[in-house]
Amino acid sequence: MRGSQIPDGDIDSKVRTSLAARAYVPDVTVVNNDNLATFFPDENEFLDLRELGAESVRDQYLDWKWKACFTPTGRMIGFPLDAGPTALYYRGVVLPLFRPALAFLGIFTFIGLWNDYIWPLVVLIDPDKVTLQVALANLNILYNTDYSLVMAGALMSVVPLIVVFLIGARHFLRDLAAGAMKM
Secondary structure (H helix, E strand, O other), X not given: XXXXXXXXXXXXXXXXXXXXXXXXXXXXXXXXXXXXXXHHHHHHHOOOHHHHOHHHHHHHOOHHHXXXXXXXXXXXXXXXXXXXHHHHHHHHHHHHHHHHHHHHHHHXXXXXXXOOOHXXXXXXXXXXXXXXXHHHHHHHHOOOOOHHHHHHHHHHHHHHHHHHHHHHHHHHHHHHHHHHHOO
């Protein structure tokens, strides 16, 4: 098998140029699956991958991806590339490593959105539809402040924050401790 270095850039056009010049044509190259049909006129310049045993892995690919690699005469000049294992890698390896960071981000994003005061104050005009934080601020603005009512409202506004923190902190601390113990 011979090979030659094709410079970076548009590999498809450089392979077509090599084929037209009949010089420095590699036996194996990577081309975009969408452009594979542009190589069909030069199919005899490529190896038929079925002769190398490609049929033994046919069941691992989707039918339409497999059929896209064949020329109209039935030669297999390409091999399907599947990005599915990459997604499985991210789900199985990368995402668990980022779980503490995602828990941290979720907790503090929720706290920031829950305590948002200015935007609801500007947008919501009807006093019956204001958020809890705006309603608490309105209780403090009145001439006679009922502190027991303000404290009850403050407790109601803090309970969801505590629940979200406890749920998120469990994931955050468990994964953070597990990562610190690995050698």
